[in-house]
Structure formats: C-alpha cells, structure tokens
Amino acid sequence: MEEQRLITLEDIYKQYDGTTVLDHINLYIRKKEFVTLLGPSGCGKTTTLRIIGGFETADSGRVIFDGQDISGIPPYKRRVNTVFQKYALFPHLNVRDNIAFGLKLKKMSKDEINRKVDYMLDLVNLKGYGKRGVDSLSGGQQQRIAIARALVNEPEVLLLDEPLGALDLKLRKEMQLELKAMQQRLGITFLYVTHDQEEALTMSDTIVVMHGGKILQIGTPKSIYDEPKNAFVANFIGESNIFPGTMIKDELVNFCGTEFPCVDSGFGENAPVDVVVRPEDVLLVGEDVGQVTGTIKSVLFKGVHYEMIIDAGHSTWKVHSTTMQPEGSRVGLAVVPFNIHIMHRMEEETPREEQAK
Amino acid sequence: MTSFKVPVWGYWMMGIGFAAFVAMLVAYIRKNRGFRRPVFAAPYVLWLIVFTVIPCFLVAYFSFTDPQGNFTLDNFKNFWDSNYNARKAIAPEDLEMYQSMGLSLEDLGLARDSINIDTLVFSLWMAFLCTAICLLLGYPAAHIMADREFKLGPTLVILFVVPMWMNFLLRTIALMSLLEDGGLLNTVLEWLGIGRQKLLNNIPAVQVGMIYNFLPFMVFPIYNVLNKMDYKLSEAAMDLGCNKWQVFYKVTLPLSVPGVVSGITMVFMPAVTTFYISRLLGGGKVQLFGDLIEAKFLSTSLNEWNVGSALSLVMMVLILLSLGLLNKVDPDNEGGGMV
Numbered sequence: 001m002e003e004q005r006l007i008t009l010e011d012i013y014k015q016y017d018g019t020t021v022l023d024h025i026n027l028y029i030r031k032k033e034f035v036t037l038l039g040p041s042g043c044g045k046t047t048t049l050r051i052i053g054g055f056e057t058a059d060s061g062r063v064i065f066d067g068q069d070i071s072g073i074p075p076y077k078r079r080v081n082t083v084f085q086k087y088a089l090f091p092h093l094n095v096r097d098n099i100a101f102g103l104k105l106k107k108m109s110k111d112e113i114n115r116k117v118d119y120m121l122d123l124v125n126l127k128g129y130g131k132r133g134v135d136s137l138s139g140g141q142q143q144r145i146a147i148a149r150a151l152v153n154e155p156e157v158l159l160l161d162e163p164l165g166a167l168d169l170k171l172r173k174e175m176q177l178e179l180k181a182m183q184q185r186l187g188i189t190f191l192y193v194t195h196d197q198e199e200a201l202t203m204s205d206t207i208v209v210m211h212g213g214k215i216l217q218i219g220t221p222k223s224i225y226d227e228p229k230n231a232f233v234a235n236f237i238g239e240s241n242i243f244p245g246t247m248i249k250d251e252l253v254n255f256c257g258t259e260f261p262c263v264d265s266g267f268g269e270n271a272p273v274d275v276v277v278r279p280e281d282v283l284l285v286g287e288d289v290g291q292v293t294g295t296i297k298s299v300l301f302k303g304v305h306y307e308m309i310i311d312a313g314h315s316t317w318k319v320h321s322t323t324m325q326p327e328g329s330r331v332g333l334a335v336v337p338f339n340i341h342i343m344h345r346m347e348e349e350t351p352r353e354e355q356a357k
Numbered sequence: 358m359t360s361f362k363v364p365v366w367g368y369w370m371m372g373i374g375f376a377a378f379v380a381m382l383v384a385y386i387r388k389n390r391g392f393r394r395p396v397f398a399a400p401y402v403l404w405l406i407v408f409t410v411i412p413c414f415l416v417a418y419f420s421f422t423d424p425q426g427n428f429t430l431d432n433f434k435n436f437w438d439s440n441y442n443a444r445k446a447i448a449p450e451d452l453e454m455y456q457s458m459g460l461s462l463e464d465l466g467l468a469r470d471s472i473n474i475d476t477l478v479f480s481l482w483m484a485f486l487c488t489a490i491c492l493l494l495g496y497p498a499a500h501i502m503a504d505r506e507f508k509l510g511p512t513l514v515i516l517f518v519v520p521m522w523m524n525f526l527l528r529t530i531a532l533m534s535l536l537e538d539g540g541l542l543n544t545v546l547e548w549l550g551i552g553r554q555k556l557l558n559n560i561p562a563v564q565v566g567m568i569y570n571f572l573p574f575m576v577f578p579i580y581n582v583l584n585k586m587d588y589k590l591s592e593a594a595m596d597l598g599c600n601k602w603q604v605f606y607k608v609t610l611p612l613s614v615p616g617v618v619s620g621i622t623m624v625f626m627p628a629v630t631t632f633y634i635s636r637l638l639g640g641g642k643v644q645l646f647g648d649l650i651e652a653k654f655l656s657t658s659l660n661e662w663n664v665g666s667a668l669s670l671v672m673m674v675l676i677l678l679s680l681g682l683l684n685k686v687d688p689d690n691e692g693g694g695m696v
Binding site: 080 | 587589590592593594595596597598599600603607608611612
C-alpha cells in the first residue's frame with residue numbers, strides 16, 4: 001500500500017515578524033497525485049507552496065524531494081515549476097518566447113524547442129497564438145500560457161497558486177476540468193492552492209484543509225465532506241448546521257434538546273461534542289413525527305433547491321429542500337442516523353465569526 | 358548699449374498669438390456652455406506661448422538674420438569658423454594692405470577658428486561621459502533601492518531626494534569649497550600623507566560637478582520602473598531555471614529599458630547644455646557649449662545675439678534628433694521621461 005512519496009514536509013515552521021505562519025506542518029505528497037491545499041486567506045497555504053517552490057525558506061523543518069533534502073536548494077535547481085496567481089508572464093516576450101523561456105535556459109536545440117512549444121500550444125488550445133504579445137491575450141488565454149510555460153519543462157511537480165482566481169465563474173469551471181484532464185493525461189503531480197472549496201472538491205485526489213498555519217484534516221474530497229474532523233472543516237467545506245451537543249453514549253447524541261440516534265462511537269459517555277448536519281440531509285416531515293419542530297422563518301429560491309431557515313426554539317436550522325413550504329408554517333425536522341456527524345469539540349477557540357456566516 | 362530690438366513683426370506675432378489664444382478660449386467656453394476643466398489650463402498655455410513658443414521662433418529668427426534684420430546665413434558660417442564675421446567686417450582693401458605688409462591671417466588673429474565646433478564636440482563628450490558614469494553609478498543604486506528585501510531602500514530614496522531640495526548652484530558652490538586647495542578633501546589627503554592635490558579648476562572637477570548634480574535624474578526613472586516591476590516576474594524566471602544573474606539580464610534589464618531611456622534623456626539634456634557648473638568648478642579654464650552661448654548673449658558687440666541664436670539653434674536641433682532617437686527605443690514613454 002506504501003506508494004512512493006515524492007515530497008515530504010517535515011515539521012515545517014515559519015514565522016514573519018513574530019507571527020507564526022506555519023505551525024509545524026507535516027505532509028507528504030505521492031507521485032501523480034492531485035493535492036489541494038485548501039483554506040481561508042492567511043492560513044499558510046501559499047507559504048507552504050512557496051517553501052516547496054524555493055521562494056521562501058522555512059525557519060525550521062525539512063523539505064524532502066524524492067528522498068533528498070532540498071531545503072537549501074535555490075528555485076532554479078528544483079524539479080518543480082510554478083503557475084503564479086497573476087500568471088507573471090514576461091511582458092517583453094511574445095507567447096512563444098514565454099513558453100520557450102525555460103527550455104532556452106537548458107541549452108536545448110532550436111528544433112526541439114520549437115517542437116515542444118508547438119506541442120504545448122496545442123495542448124492548451126492556443127495554436128497560432130505564438131507570435132502574439134502576452135498583453136493582448138484575455139485572462140483565460142494568459143492563464144493557459146502560464147500553465148504551458150510551466151509544463152513545457154516537464155516538472156515532476158507542478159505548483160499552482162490560485163491559478164483560476166482571476167477568471168470568471170464559467171471559465172473557471174471549464175479550466176478546472178481541463179486542468180484535471182491535463183494532470184491525468186501527463187501523469188504529473190499537481191499541488192494546487194485555493195480557497196474555493198468547490199474547486200478543491202472537483203479536482204483533487206487529496207485535500208489538505210489548513211487554518212491558522214495548521215493542517216486540520218487531510219483526506220479525499222468525499223471523506224472531508226462526509227466526515228469533517230471538526231467544526232471549522234465542516235463549515236469551510238460546504239454548508240452545515242453545527243450544534244453543540246453531548247454524546248450520551250455510543251450511537252446516541254443529545255443536541256437541540258433532543259436525543260438522536262447516530263452511528264458514531266468511541267467518544268465516551270457524556271462527552272461534549274460538535275454535531276454537524278448538512279442542510280441537504282435534514283428531512284422536512286409532519287410536525288407530529290419530527291424529531292424537532294420549528295417555524296419556517298425564510299425561504300430562498302436557489303435554483304436546484306429552496307434554502308429555508310427554520311427556527312426550532314433554541315436552535316436555528318438551515319435546510320435545503322426541493323419542495324417549497326410557505327414561510328411561517330410549522331414543520332417537523334428529522335435526520336437519519338447516518339447523516340449525523342459527530343466531532344470532537346475543538347480544543348482551541350473555534351473561529352466563531354466564521355461559523356456565523 | 359545693446360541695440361537689440363524686437364522686430365516690428367515680432368510684436369505683431371505676439372499680438373496675433375494672444376488674440377488667437379483668446380479666440381480659442383472664447384470659442385471653447387461657448388461650445389461647452391461654461392467653464393470646464395481644460396479652461397484651467399489656460400494660464401499655463403498662455404505662459405507656454407509667451408515664454409516658450411514665441412522665444413523659440415525668435416531664436417530661429419535671429420539665427421537667420423543680421424542685426425539689421427536682413428536674411429543671412431553668416432551666423433551659421435560663424436559657427437563653423439568663429440572669425441568669419443570678424444574677417445568679413447574688415448574691408449577687403451585693408452586686408453590686402455595687411456597681407457602686402459607680410460602679415461598672414463594668423464598674425465591678424467583672423468584665421469579660421471573652429472572653437473565653436475570644438476567646444477560643441479567637447480560638450481557632447483563631457484555630456485556623454487557624464488551620462489555613462491551616471492548610468493553606471495545610478496543603475497546599481499536604483500536596483501538596490503528597489504530591492505524588496507533591502508530594508509533601507511526607502512531611507513536611501515530620501516537621502517537621494519533631500520539634496521535635490523537645495524538649489525543646484527548652492528550645491529555646486531558647496532562642492533567647490535570641498536574641492537578647493539584648502540578644502541575638506543585636500544585636508545584629508547594631506548592628513549593621509551598623500552599631499553594636497555589640485556582638485557579644482559580642471560576638467561575632472563567639472564565632470565564631478567555634473568555627475569553630482571545630474572545623478573538623481575538617472576536614479577529616479579530607473580528606480581520607478583524597477584520598483585513598479587512585479588517581483589513575481591523574477592520569481593517566475595527563477596522558477597523556470599534562471600540563476601540570479603540570468604534573472605537580471607533576461608528579465609529585469611529588458612523590462613527596465615524605459616527607465617534607462619528616460620534617465621539618459623534627463624541626464625544628457627541638462628548635461629549638454631550646462632554652463633554654470635563649468636564656470637564654478639572649471640575656474641574659467643573649462644568652456645562648454647553652454648558657456649559659449651552665454652558669453653555671446655552677455656557680449657556687447659553688435660551681432661553676437663544673432664550668432665548666439667545660431668549656436669542655440671544648432672544645439673536644439675541636436676537635442677531634438679537625440680530625443681527622436683531615444684523615443685524610438687521607448688515609444689510608450691513608460692519610463693515617465695519628459696519627452
């Protein structure tokens with residue numbers, strides 16, 4: 001089962017002017033994996049990327065690349081390439097020379113450079129754009145050039161620093177699929193940084209959720225979504241109802257003044273926990289059969305579903321439902337045991353202001 | 358005692374210019390039904406017309422006329438040979454008489470004298486040298502100041518700016534007292550056992566003064582361009598395999614060309630026309646083209662204004678040519694020069 005680890009971060013610590021940016025990060029990335037560092041701005045994800053790229057050095061800890069410690073090696077000697085946030089294309093060079101930049105430094109023959117650049121232009125669907133100046137291209141095209149410029153060097157790892165951040169929604173979705181397809185076709189390891197949880201869920205093999213310089217959870221998109229480790233992850237990935245509760249015993253939890261059967265165990269008896277219920281997992285039932293009852297405070301049409309805010313006395317629930325219920329009506333709420341996620345209460349202060357959103 | 362008079366048509370021209378300006382202004386205000394922003398540019402435009410446009414035409418006019426206002430090319434011939442007018446002033450029969458007495462033109466001090474051209478060439482050389490040295494000194498300075506990792510950068514910028522707040526004459530005079538025989542520098546040299554040197558009233562002193570005065574005009578355009586440059590570009594270059602030196606000549610240097618161009622412009626132009634620095638630091642021994650023109654205009658003889666105008670015109674044409682050339686290199690004027 002032990003797959004080859006391409007990059008290993010060992011106990012990386014970094015601070016800027018006394019503020020800790022990375023708090024002893026440990027992480028490994030396998031070959032040909034699509035790994036996403038996900039977190040709000042300031043969580044340290046970009047710094048992690050820059051440490052791997054060689055643009056920053058960690059205050060302590062090691063970066064192991066293919067079995068070698070590369071902590072002290074300058075960027076130009078690393079077998080990684082970066083796609084920068086705002087592309088950082090060279091304005092004094094045309095598209096072709098931008099892509100050929102890395103190859104020319106390697107003293108490759110003219111024919112080989114031309115062949116590779118043509119292949120790349122083809123790969124990113126920009127055939128015939130070679131002679132254009134980079135400033136004359138649209139954001140999406142510049143983005144593709146930036147990817148081509150990095151990929152043409154055949155790096156073992158491609159680092160992408162929020163590469164789609166400047167694009168509009170539709171283009172962003174297209175590029176997400178294109179990038180994923182490209183990664184699978186070329187078999188290159190991608191390390192992707194984003195604050196967009198949907199982007200992370202769509203593209204990644206592995207998601208690393210970061211917050212405050214710490215890694216909160218590492219897992220597949222599905223496990224991160226379905227089994228968030230704590231309230232922050234649950235709230236950051238998708239929408240959730242998070243309630244403080246008490247684990248009465250295995251497979252029985254009390255929250256919102258009611259006892260719910262659930263499937264989690266091993267928390268001990270009468271342990272304080274956080275309970276996550278996804279809005280789409282709440283069932284609207286008759287008032288008489290609901291585990292909790294409440295009044296519908298507001299209804300918003302969201303396209304695929306209606307989003308309702310339901311006041312259940314001591315708690316407020318967000319519910320997604322495809323059937324509309326009029327505002328002000330009384331409803332019952334039910335959750336099947338499988339959809340109740342129990343998490344340890346976060347020891348440190350939970351970012352409450354984030355939850356309030 | 359100068360018999361200089363604005364020609365009658367000069368008054369007419371000023372009158373017409375002013376009237377045309379007022380007419381334009383009135384038309385503009387009427388068209389826009391009230392005062393708009395460009396109206397506030399009017400005082401400046403007026404200033405420009407009175408003190409720049411008309412004088413330029415006057416310089417051109419004087420270059421091509423003699424003191425009596427007749428068309429002539431003598432002023433330019435005098436540029437080529439500074440004794441041309443003097444020789445012409447002597448009656449041919451007098452000249453013949455002198456020559457029959459065995460006196461050559463040299464003896465009479467009337468032989469062809471290329472001092473004007475020599476001075477121009479020397480001035481161009483001095484300006485070129487000054488520009489080159491300013492570039493060599495200024496580029497690294499600007500590069501260091503614009504370095505993101507160099508924390509003292511902003512302090513250095515202030516150190517460069519503050520001396521510019523002082524009048525340049527004052528600065529030059531201060532430099533004089535530093536360089537003079539009993540000055541600070543010589544005291545230090547003596548104390549070091551090297552002995553006093555002659556540091557003032559020679560060509561190097563003038564050059565030092567020029568560099569000292571014009572260096573900031575090289576540093577700031579380059580600094581501006583480098584400072585505005587996206588540092589991600591150098592990171593991208595490093596990422597693609599450039600070492601520090603390659604980053605510099607493959608990315609930083611090409612992208613700073615606009616700043617270099619406007620730096621060169623802003624140093625070369627004042628350097629080639631400078632005249633006071635050479636007088637103060639050259640002790641009258643070093644004459645630049647600017648000094649020559651100044652002397653013509655301060656002179657009391659009759660036609661020197663016209664000759665001086667011709668010299669100025671030659672210089673203007675040279676500067677325009679070099680500006681045109683530089684503009685070709687930096688067509689978008691990104692360096693924020695004044696072209």
